[in-house]
Amino acid sequence: MTIGIDKMGFYTPHYVLDMTDLANARGDDPAKYHIGIGQSEMAVVPPTQDVVTMAANATEQILDATDRDQIDLILFATESGIDNSKAGAVYLQHLLKLSEHSRAIEIKQACYSATAALQLGKDYLKAHPGKRVLVIAADIARYGLETAGEITQGGGAVAMIMSENPRILAISDESTYLTRDVMDFWRPVYATEARVDGHYSANVYTDFFTDVWTRFSDTYHHEISDFDAMLFHLPFSKMGLKALRTVLPEDQTVADKLTSQFDQARLWNRHVGNLYTGSLYLSLLSLLAHGDLHAGSQLGLFSYGSGAEGEFFTGTIQADYQEGFDKAAIQTLLDKRTPVSVAEYERIFKDSLPTNGQDRALDISHDSAKYVLGGIKNEQRQYLVQ
Numbered sequence: 001m002t003i004g005i006d007k008m009g010f011y012t013p014h015y016v017l018d019m020t021d022l023a024n025a026r027g028d029d030p031a032k033y034h035i036g037i038g039q040s041e042m043a044v045v046p047p048t049q050d051v052v053t054m055a056a057n058a059t060e061q062i063l064d065a066t067d068r069d070q071i072d073l074i075l076f077a078t079e080s081g082i083d084n085s086k087a088g089a090v091y092l093q094h095l096l097k098l099s100e101h102s103r104a105i106e107i108k109q110a111c112y113s114a115t116a117a118l119q120l121g122k123d124y125l126k127a128h129p130g131k132r133v134l135v136i137a138a139d140i141a142r143y144g145l146e147t148a149g150e151i152t153q154g155g156g157a158v159a160m161i162m163s164e165n166p167r168i169l170a171i172s173d174e175s176t177y178l179t180r181d182v183m184d185f186w187r188p189v190y191a192t193e194a195r196v197d198g199h200y201s202a203n204v205y206t207d208f209f210t211d212v213w214t215r216f217s218d219t220y221h222h223e224i225s226d227f228d229a230m231l232f233h234l235p236f237s238k239m240g241l242k243a244l245r246t247v248l249p250e251d252q253t254v255a256d257k258l259t260s261q262f263d264q265a266r267l268w269n270r271h272v273g274n275l276y277t278g279s280l281y282l283s284l285l286s287l288l289a290h291g292d293l294h295a296g297s298q299l300g301l302f303s304y305g306s307g308a309e310g311e312f313f314t315g316t317i318q319a320d321y322q323e324g325f326d327k328a329a330i331q332t333l334l335d336k337r338t339p340v341s342v343a344e345y346e347r348i349f350k351d352s353l354p355t356n357g358q359d360r361a362l363d364i365s366h367d368s369a370k371y372v373l374g375g376i377k378n379e380q381r382q383y384l385v386q
């Protein structure tokens, strides 16, 4: 019996910022952003969207009656949680009208936690035959205006439904992981922007990849040439390329194939930016949509979350993988976004919900997503379905 990802959905808000505009406003060479960082556009998240609404909008794309019947566990991976106590998964279960006889929890470890959720979901399905697990990876990447991290912001949600005999990716039991207490990136509970030691974080990312990949190849006797594509957590798309280059072999046939597949796997990420927990899985979606794949293609996936935790694991592409996601819907979502100026982006960035207990109603007229945040009342978020 195989277990893995049966379906995938994606949502990112309807505003987008062109990286050339941001570079010009900051007095930088646009080539630094487009080539040096590897980003063309960046999602801009309005106050009417948070991780719960983005998760609901992503899941809506794929949910059917069988899922409603069989989803037994909802794992909500995020580091942009809206409550220190109540899980985003509980709001999501209610908004999507999923069965109340399901478990719903939130899990956190920076960008890594969606991978933890997938691995836990795989073991859960072994123990609960016939059930399904909904894994959410939803985040808003915020560093602050005019900081070095500003150009690596973004946001969105990836929803994954796990099952036996999945349509997209069978996840193998082979994996290696590493956890080490490192202060490369963190966000104190009183802060809405991440604290980061940028260049150090990039070095830790690469060191973790080297560690888990070396351990993986030693343990399971795999070579890089065994893989049809290598996928990476993409805080910005150049980061993955840098990691990939550390393992490319001299054999140009293999090196060219993996580089070309990686370019397809970062296409959509280039237009969204970092979505923390969801970045690796948006990259998987991008590869599914644009890569050279067939039943049996072997994928290597490197997941990284600052703080820090890394994992290398593998999966096998299934024959019906193209039926498990809606390429046209995702492309349309990206194409139909409204471009914002740098001034509008800065205004949206500063426009946050009150944190002093006051009520505030949000203007939702600009946001046509099905699930939106209407404001805050009596210190409770007001979710609306349109």
Ligand code: HMG
Pocket (backbone or CB within 6 Å): 029, 031, 032, 033, 035, 036, 037, 079, 110, 111, 112, 148, 149, 150, 151, 152, 185, 196, 197, 198, 199, 201, 202, 205, 233, 234, 235, 236, 239, 274, 276, 304, 305, 306, 307
């Ligand atoms: P920076 O210091 O402004 O940029 O910040 P830089 O000077 O290092 O330049 C970036 C690249 O652009 C360099 O390429 C330059 O050479 C190139 P590299 O040498 O690295 O290959 N460049 C140019 N290329 C073409 N034309 C030009 C040009 N000028 C320069 N004219 C930094 C960059 C990433 C440090 C910053 O944006 C930052 O701090 N970002 C946030 C941290 C981050 O994303 N870290 C990644 C690893 S940690 C991680 O992935 C976890 C995370 O997702 C969080 C979580 O787990 O929750 C972040």
